[in-house]
Amino acid sequence: MNIIQDLADYLEQIAPLDLQESYDNSGLIIGNTNWIIKNVLVALDVTEPVIDEAIELGCNVIVSHHPLIFKGLKRISDQNHLDRGLIKAIKNDIAIYAIHTNYDNVLHGVNAMIAEKIGLENCSILDPKRKMLKKLYTFIPVAHYDKVSKAVFEAGAGHIGNYSETGFSSAGTGSFKGNEASNPAYGKKGMLEKVEEIKFETIFPANIERKVISALLKAHPYEEVAFDILSLDNAYSKVGSGMVGSLKKPMEEMAFLKMLKKVLGTGAVRYTPLRGKPVQKVAICGGAGRFLLNNAIAAGADVFVSADFKYHDFFDADNKIVVADVGHYESEQFTRDLLAKEIRQKFPIIAALISKVNTNPIKYL
Numbered sequence: 001m002n003i004i005q006d007l008a009d010y011l012e013q014i015a016p017l018d019l020q021e022s023y024d025n026s027g028l029i030i031g032n033t034n035w036i037i038k039n040v041l042v043a044l045d046v047t048e049p050v051i052d053e054a055i056e057l058g059c060n061v062i063v064s065h066h067p068l069i070f071k072g073l074k075r076i077s078d079q080n081h082l083d084r085g086l087i088k089a090i091k092n093d094i095a096i097y098a099i100h101t102n103y104d105n106v107l108h109g110v111n112a113m114i115a116e117k118i119g120l121e122n123c124s125i126l127d128p129k130r131k132m133l134k135k136l137y138t139f140i141p142v143a144h145y146d147k148v149s150k151a152v153f154e155a156g157a158g159h160i161g162n163y164s165e166t167g168f169s170s171a172g173t174g175s176f177k178g179n180e181a182s183n184p185a186y187g188k189k190g191m192l193e194k195v196e197e198i199k200f201e202t203i204f205p206a207n208i209e210r211k212v213i214s215a216l217l218k219a220h221p222y223e224e225v226a227f228d229i230l231s232l233d234n235a236y237s238k239v240g241s242g243m244v245g246s247l248k249k250p251m252e253e254m255a256f257l258k259m260l261k262k263v264l265g266t267g268a269v270r271y272t273p274l275r276g277k278p279v280q281k282v283a284i285c286g287g288a289g290r291f292l293l294n295n296a297i298a299a300g301a302d303v304f305v306s307a308d309f310k311y312h313d314f315f316d317a318d319n320k321i322v323v324a325d326v327g328h329y330e331s332e333q334f335t336r337d338l339l340a341k342e343i344r345q346k347f348p349i350i351a352a353l354i355s356k357v358n359t360n361p362i363k364y365l
């Protein structure tokens with residue numbers, strides 16, 4: 001049996017809550033972390049029909065991409081669809097968990113599904129985030145160097161691109177004098193002790209700091225472990241907005257747009273003037289992606305596939321790129337499949353069902 005906290009822990013391992021944007025509200029929105037999970041329904045939006053579907057299918061958890069509650073509520077009445085959904089979910093003991101911009105900001109999230117559907121290869125984050133990495137410096141007595149560095153690496157530190165266990169070490173001498181209450185691993189209390197140590201440095205994603213420090217303290221022989229943590233300004237290639245990749249073979253622009261329409265099942269692709277160039281490099285951003293247009297141009301993408309562009313935004317393509325607005329729902333619809341797959345893999349005894357309700361509020365004539 002699994003409880004909601006187990007599911008939340010797993011989803012936060014895939015897409016840590018720290019990675020969500022400041023305006024977002026990802027995480028457990030309604031529910032009790034100790035509830036035992038019956039079945040899970042995965043949806044893009046939590047609407048009343050989706051809650052009805054959950055009740056019908058015996059699902060007491062809805063995992064949705066878009067959070068049901070975005071901002072503060074002053075009243076909950078029957079006067080709008082959001083409130084009615086909240087009331088219905090609470091009355092029926094249905095938990096609601098949102099995995100939104102934190103899922104947009106990881107390599108294997110929302111954009112990875114779009115990339116897979118349209119056949120992009122060699123994908124990387126279009127706008128990697130800064131200040132997501134930290135550096136650890138610590139000082140280890142020579143005899144314990146292997147054990148301590150291994151523990152820190154096993155906690156998740158030391159990954160750069162395709163490399164693991166990356167670090168740097170330099171030799172030096174550490175000194176300390178313990179007081180009467182101390183119990184030094186080397187030397188005696190009240191005596192100045194000098195020990196041959198290795199200064200060890202490595203990097204880690206900011207969200208695993210607690211894990212890394214706890215592994216360090218556990219493996220290190222000293223009573224008082226000296227260490228420094230520094231925040232880095234480096235861009236972190238594994239976290240950020242949008243994605244850019246290449247098609248296996250170049251395509252003619254109109255053929256590419258038609259492929260988009262078909263693969264994403266959208267009622268219309270709104271696009272900017274074609275440039276008469278083949279399409280090979282493609283930037284994508286599920287949902288509203290106007291803020292990444294300049295990144296897409298700078299990355300040398302031929303087309304930017306996204307949604308929610310306004311009239312004036314289209315002018316900014318400026319013949320430097322072709323913008324293809326495929327619709328918000330259409331660009332993110334496959335997120336459900338990915339989430340359901342992830343949940344099934346981790347919790348094989350739980351049925352993770354994909355909502356059959358089309359929550360797209362936009363219809364095409």
Ligand SMILES: [Zn+2]
Nearest residue numbers: 287288328332
């Ligand atoms: Zn969205």
